[in-house]
Structures are given as C-alpha cells and as structure tokens.
Amino acid sequence: MFTHHVTSNKSRARRGTLVTPHGAIETPCFMPIATRGVVKTLSSEDLKNLGASIILSNTYHLYLRPGLDVLKSAGGLHPFMAWPGPLLTDSGGYQVFSLAKMRKITEEGALFASHIDGSRHLLTPELSMQIQQIIGSDIIMVLDECTPADSTAEYLRDSVSRTTRWAERSKKEFEKGRDVSFNPGAKLFGIVQGGTDEEMRKRHAADLIAIGFDGYAIGGLSVGETFDDACRIVEAVDGVLPEDKPRYFMGGAKPEEIVAYVRRGIDMFDCVLPTRNARHGQLYRFVHDDLTRPDFYEVVHITNEKWKQDFSQVSPELPNISHAYLRHLFTIEEMLACRLATLINIRFYIELMSKIRAGIESGEV
Amino acid sequence: MFTHHVTSNKSRARRGTLVTPHGAIETPCFMPIATRGVVKTLSSEDLKNLGASIILSNTYHLYLRPGLDVLKSAGGLHPFMAWPGPLLTDSGGYQVFSLAKMRKITEEGALFASHIDGSRHLLTPELSMQIQQIIGSDIIMVLDECTPADSTAEYLRDSVSRTTRWAERSKKEFEKGRDVSFNPGAKLFGIVQGGTDEEMRKRHAADLIAIGFDGYAIGGLSVGETFDDACRIVEAVDGVLPEDKPRYFMGGAKPEEIVAYVRRGIDMFDCVLPTRNARHGQLYRFVHDDLTRPDFYEVVHITNEKWKQDFSQVSPELPNISHAYLRHLFTIEEMLACRLATLINIRFYIELMSKIRAGIESGEV
Numbered sequence: 001m002f003t004h005h006v007t008s009n010k011s012r013a014r015r016g017t018l019v020t021p022h023g024a025i026e027t028p029c030f031m032p033i034a035t036r037g038v039v040k041t042l043s044s045e046d047l048k049n050l051g052a053s054i055i056l057s058n059t060y061h062l063y064l065r066p067g068l069d070v071l072k073s074a075g076g077l078h079p080f081m082a083w084p085g086p087l088l089t090d091s092g093g094y095q096v097f098s099l100a101k102m103r104k105i106t107e108e109g110a111l112f113a114s115h116i117d118g119s120r121h122l123l124t125p126e127l128s129m130q131i132q133q134i135i136g137s138d139i140i141m142v143l144d145e146c147t148p149a150d151s152t153a154e155y156l157r158d159s160v161s162r163t164t165r166w167a168e169r170s171k172k173e174f175e176k177g178r179d180v181s182f183n184p185g186a187k188l189f190g191i192v193q194g195g196t197d198e199e200m201r202k203r204h205a206a207d208l209i210a211i212g213f214d215g216y217a218i219g220g221l222s223v224g225e226t227f228d229d230a231c232r233i234v235e236a237v238d239g240v241l242p243e244d245k246p247r248y249f250m251g252g253a254k255p256e257e258i259v260a261y262v263r264r265g266i267d268m269f270d271c272v273l274p275t276r277n278a279r280h281g282q283l284y285r286f287v288h289d290d291l292t293r294p295d296f297y298e299v300v301h302i303t304n305e306k307w308k309q310d311f312s313q314v315s316p317e318l319p320n321i322s323h324a325y326l327r328h329l330f331t332i333e334e335m336l337a338c339r340l341a342t343l344i345n346i347r348f349y350i351e352l353m354s355k356i357r358a359g360i361e362s363g364e365v
Numbered sequence: 366m367f368t369h370h371v372t373s374n375k376s377r378a379r380r381g382t383l384v385t386p387h388g389a390i391e392t393p394c395f396m397p398i399a400t401r402g403v404v405k406t407l408s409s410e411d412l413k414n415l416g417a418s419i420i421l422s423n424t425y426h427l428y429l430r431p432g433l434d435v436l437k438s439a440g441g442l443h444p445f446m447a448w449p450g451p452l453l454t455d456s457g458g459y460q461v462f463s464l465a466k467m468r469k470i471t472e473e474g475a476l477f478a479s480h481i482d483g484s485r486h487l488l489t490p491e492l493s494m495q496i497q498q499i500i501g502s503d504i505i506m507v508l509d510e511c512t513p514a515d516s517t518a519e520y521l522r523d524s525v526s527r528t529t530r531w532a533e534r535s536k537k538e539f540e541k542g543r544d545v546s547f548n549p550g551a552k553l554f555g556i557v558q559g560g561t562d563e564e565m566r567k568r569h570a571a572d573l574i575a576i577g578f579d580g581y582a583i584g585g586l587s588v589g590e591t592f593d594d595a596c597r598i599v600e601a602v603d604g605v606l607p608e609d610k611p612r613y614f615m616g617g618a619k620p621e622e623i624v625a626y627v628r629r630g631i632d633m634f635d636c637v638l639p640t641r642n643a644r645h646g647q648l649y650r651f652v653h654d655d656l657t658r659p660d661f662y663e664v665v666h667i668t669n670e671k672w673k674q675d676f677s678q679v680s681p682e683l684p685n686i687s688h689a690y691l692r693h694l695f696t697i698e699e700m701l702a703c704r705l706a707t708l709i710n711i712r713f714y715i716e717l718m719s720k721i722r723a724g725i726e727s728g729e730v
C-alpha cells in the first residue's frame with residue numbers, strides 16, 4: 001500500500017507513493033478539507049482541476065448532515081459528492097473535542113451534544129468505524145481522544161491508554177465491517193496521542209504498532225503548543241514509527257511548518273489555513289524556490305488599500321483576475337471573492353507539496 | 366447597429382442582431398446582471414462558458430464602489446472585470462429610486478445619500494453619461510426618473526417631461542464625451558416612462574424618438590403594476606417605436622412574461638430573478654418545448670425534503686451534481702450551493718432566449 005522510494009540525504013524527508021482503492025497519492029501530500037462533503041466554495045470538478053490527489057472529510061459532520069440514511073442510499077461519499085479520488089475521513093474525535101456543545105468521555109465512547117440542534121449522540125469506536133465504512137473512506141481513522149493542551153499528566157496517561165483500547169476496538173470493528181462496506185480495500189490508521197510528553201508519545205506509538213495499522217497519524221498537535229514542542233514530538237515519534245508505513249500530521253500547519261515536519265519524516269498533511277485564510281482575503285504566494293528559507297513565501301492581504309489600483313494578475317491560477325478586481329470583490333463582500341482566493345490558496349498548498357517532493361528527490365529538502 | 370431580420374407570423378416577436386463595439390448579440394436576448402461588476406458567484410470566465418452574449422452593470426453601484434478613480438485607471442469595466450463581450454449600463458436612475466437612503470429630484474438631477482455610507486451625491490444626466498463613458502459601456506442609458514407606481518397623474522406628467530429634458534441633456538453630454546471615452550463606438554438608449562398611462566407612454570416615446578436614440582427602453586415597469594397593465598403598456602409603446610431600433614424591457618420578468626413581452630415586440634431583457642432565486646434554492650427547468658404553454662417550465666425548490674435522497678442529476682449544466690447533493694449544500698449554507706444554482710438558472714434564461722429565437726424563426730412564438 002505504501003512504497004517509500006527515498007529518504008532525503010539532507011533530512012528525514014521521505015518520498016513515497018500511497019495506493020488506495022481510488023488511486024495512488026504521491027507523498028508528501030496535502031489533503032484539502034471537505035469537512036461536510038465539500039471544500040468550501042469549490043466543486044469536486046474544481047478540486048480535480050487544481051490537482052488535488054486526496055481530500056479529507058469529517059465523520060462527525062457527515063454523521064449529523066446529510067446523515068447516514070442519505071450516505072447509505074447514495075452509496076457513500078464518493079458518489080454523493082462526485083469525487084473520484086482518494087478520501088480520508090477523520091474519526092470524529094477531534095470535532096467532539098472542538099465543536100460539540102457538551103461532551104463526556106467514558107470508556108464506552110464520547111457522549112456529545114450536536115452543535116447544530118443539541119441532540120445527544122454517543123460516538124463509540126465501533127460507531128465511528130461504521131460511519132466511516134458507510135462514507136466509504138479509503139483511509140479510515142481510529143476514534144481517539146484529543147486531549148486539551150492543559151491536561152494534567154494523570155489525565156493524559158489515562159486518556160492515552162483509553163485511546164489505545166479504543167484503537168483496538170476500532171481495528172476489530174473495522175475488520176468486522178470491511179467486506180460488507182462500500183470500500184473493502186479501505187485502510188485503517190492509528191492516531192498517536194500523548195500531548196507534549198515525548199516518553200508518553202513514544203510509548204503510545206509502540207502500543208499502536210503492536211496492534212498494527214496501515215499508517216500512523218500524530219494527533220493532538222496544533223492545539224496550542226509551541227512549534228518547538230510540536231517538532232520535538234514529531235521527532236520523538238519518528239524514531240519509533242515503522243519506515244514502511246505512511247505518517248500523517250493532523251491539524252493546521254503553516255507552509256514553513258509543513259516543510260519542517262516533512263524534514264522530520266511526515267508524509268501527509270491536512271490544513272484548514274489555505275481555505276480559511278482565503279475567506280479572509282489572505283493569499284499565499286511563492287517568493288523563492290528554496291523551501292528551506294524562512295521567507296520562501298508571502299501572505300498577501302488583498303483587502304489592503306495598496307492593491308486598489310494594481311491591475312497586474314493576482315495569481316497564475318487565475319489568468320484574468322487582477323489584484324484590484326479581487327480586492328473589489330472582497331470589498332463588496334462578494335462570494336466569488338472567497339472562491340477565487342480559495343482556488344489560489346489550495347493551488348499554493350498543492351504546489352508546495354509538489355515542490356517539496358521534487359526537493360526531496362533532488363536532495364534539497 | 367441593429368438588423369431586424371424577421372417578425373414572427375404569429376405575433377409581434379422580432380429576430381434581430383445588435384452589433385456593439387465588443388461583439389454582436391442575437392436578439393431577443395437576456396442580460397445577466399453584474400450589478401457591481403460581477404454576476405453574483407460567477408467569474409467572467411463562467412459567463413463566457415454559459416454563453417452569455419451581453420451583461421448589464423449599474424452606474425450607481427460602480428460609481429460608489431470601486432469608484433471612478435479605479436475604473437478610470439483600469440481603462441473601464443471591460444478590462445477591470447475581464448469581460449470581453451458587450452456591456453450595457455443602467456444610468457443609475459432606478460437605483461436612486463430603489464436603494465438610496467434619501468433622494469430629492471430637482472431639475473438639475475437626483476440628489477441622493479449613498480446606501481453604503483450616507484455620503485451625498487448629485488447624479489445629473491451629465492454625470493451619469495460621464496460615469497458610463499468611464500465604465501466604457503457599449504450601451505449607455507439616459508438618466509431617467511423611475512416614478513413610483515402610486516404617483517399622481519400630475520407628478521407623473523411633470524416627471525416624464527423632466528425625463529425628456531434629462532434625455533436631451535444626456536444625449537448632448539454623451540456626444541460631447543464620446544470621442545475621448547474608452548468606447549467611442551458606444552450607443553445611447555432612451556428610456557420611455559409614463560407609468561401605466563398609455564397616452565403618456567406614447568407621447569413620451571414620440572418625444573424621445575424626436576430626440577433620436579440608438580435604441581429605446583421601457584422603464585418604470587415591474588414596480589408593482591399588474592402583468593396585464595405591463596402588457597398593455599408594452600403594446601402601446603410597440604405601436605410608436607421605430608421597427609429598426611432595438612427595444613429593451615427594463616426590470617424583472619418571469620420566463621412566461623419574457624415570452625409574452627417578446628411576442629409584443631421586445632428584444633432585450635435583464636432580470637434579477639434567475640440569480641436571486643438561485644440563492645434561495647429555486648431552480649428553473651424546462652418541462653415542455655412549446656413556449657406558448659403556460660407550464661413550459663417548472664421551479665424546483667431544491668431545499669425541499671423530497672430531494673433528500675434523489676441522486677439523479679439536477680441539471681444538464683452540472684453533469685456530476687445530484688438533487689440530493691445540491692440540497693445538502695443548501696442545508697449546510699455552503700456558498701457553492703448559490704454558485705451551482707446560479708449556473709443552472711442563468712443557463713436556463715440563456716437557453717430560454719435561444720429557444721425563443723428559434724421559435725420566432727420557425728413561426729412558433
């Protein structure tokens with residue numbers, strides 16, 4: 001499933017190919033976030049045109065809307081949203097942590113109140129697998145608890161060992177439902193937790209490896225810890241994870257952070273920044289070819305007065321759109337503005353990964 | 366400029382070609398509304414792909430934002446919004462009537478307070494021409510006063526004769542600025558007012574014809590009068606207007622009303638319904654080929670529960686989008702929903718005009 005072609009001679013960066021039932025993905029890769037079965041403002045056709053090789057969607061959101069009845073009768077999310085390529089789904093653990101109005105974690109699962117209508121749901125590892133198999137994901141994530149950055153050592157230890165037990169239950173349920181699911185070739189990833197405690201992270205990684213997964217994610221980062229802490233944790237886990245399985249960094253990462261994590265052995269990323277920042281008029285743009293320079297890109301604030309009469313092209317992605325016109329669209333709060341900025345930023349992240357892959361091959365990253 | 370090819374043998378419907386500096390338009394035609402230099406949710410590229418032959422923008426809105434400084438340094442609206450085709454601009458008269466917080470009509474012009482920041486502006490016939498020449502319109506509209514539906518006969522008479530004087534001033538200013546404008550080949554249209562009073566309408570049309578314009582619009586309809594009244598007025602004016610000039614019905618019109626007005630001699634339409642209704646999840650769809658049947662189309666309310674599990678294609682315009690998926694996008698208030706619905710509805714109106722033109726040629730409309 002995962003072929004690890006080469007490791008950079010300058011860092012721990014890896015070039016690989018990840019094969020899924022809906023196609024192969026060259027890694028390191030970036031997954032645009034289609035939270036509710038849509039990357040905000042873009043159609044699946046747009047995503048194909050942008051060169052997206054895999055997208056991410058969310059169990060928690062899809063479970064609430066459109067709901068399992070619709071997904072089941074649609075034959076899964078792929079036909080529902082007309083996305084022909086690989087699809088990864090988060091297990092819902094992080095959304096219960098970040099979105100739900102109320103949550104209570106027990107051994108059984110996560111009891112939460114929907115952020116939409118307050119209705120109560122118990123998300124168990126088993127239910128998360130069942131939902132993801134109805135979604136028809138190519139890469140299914142185990143249910144985990146994302147521990148808050150300020151957790152006590154004791155809470156963290158209890159939570160991590162529960163996440164291990166949930167991972168075991170996830171794997172069992174995943175295998176039980178696999179053959180009758182919409183996507184029998186789906187793969188299951190474990191999620192390493194343990195906060196910013198290196199030893200706990202390593203131990204948890206080892207526990208998950210003992211259970212055995214098709215890939216390993218590092219969860220519970222980008223939740224308020226420093227960048228140095230995140231790097232330290234990625235390095236610690238890198239030392240434990242098997243070389244022949246893909247590693248996925250879950251959560252937001254700025255372009256320079258993606259480069260840093262790639263150089264520490266990470267293969268897969270999702271990130272809400274390109275899409276969210278697009279909707280606030282912040283556009284990513286390459287400045288230098290050397291990705292190890294801290295200033296290899298810039299963020300253009302297109303609503304700034306300085307672009308008012310700049311009629312030069314805003315992005316190679318949009319041949320006919322000037323800075324001034326895009327600024328005008330943001331000024332009048334036109335939806336098209338969000339769409340155009342999203343096209344620019346998703347394309348930037350996809351190109352970033354392509355530059356990173358070339359850089360690993362040529363020994364520059 | 367306008368070639369009138371044929372009149373239907375079943376009605377007063379006319380097939381023509383209108384030539385502008387940015388291309389020829391087959392009439393009867395529909396003009397998608399790009400109020401502020403953008404058809405909501407769509408790029409100019411999208412409009413080209415939809416087959417739009419001409420678009421409409423608004424003097425009042427563009428004057429306020431992006432403003433004359435930007436339009437001037439951009440070289441007009443065509444390059445600013447990257448729209449290569451014909452462009453018509455409304456004079457601002459209707460927006461002063463419908464949008465401005467405060468307005469006072471004097472012989473000099475329309476004093477109004479901006480709906481954005483309350484700033485005061487005096488829109489004179491001369492200023493309206495100057496703005497439209499900076500915009501670089503292909504078809505410029507004279508400044509008129511759109512009289513409220515409940516105006517007294519006396520107010521109406523005074524208003525119409527002022528609109529005639531404004532039309533004279535508009536023409537004078539238009540000719541003065543023509544050669545130094547961004548679009549020296551632009552054409553000027555007069556606007557027939559007079560409420561629902563047939564005699565006043567005919568007199569006003571005759572007064573405008575005496576001044577002489579490249580085309581004639583019927584303004585001040587779709588402001589609350591009945592459909593029968595509107596038809597009566599269109600018929601009255603049709604009897605006076607020259608056969609060799611294009612006629613433009615200003616304001617909203619449902620599909621069956623467009624057919625009715627075409628059959629009464631109208632060549633050009635703008636209408637906010639396809640775009641506005643799209644954003645409320647109302648989709649236009651053909652049901653029968655015979656456009657003279659009242660039920661030749663239907664309006665689908667896509668947010669309705671009945672589409673929840675309908676996975677059939679929602680429109681030939683969108684090969685991969687099902688009813689259920691578009692409904693889901695509306696349910697989660699996703700911007701893409703508005704865009705997709707707008708693509709469907711604009712395409713419907715463009716196709717409606719194409720069917721109408723074919724119907725005139727074959728003698729069925």
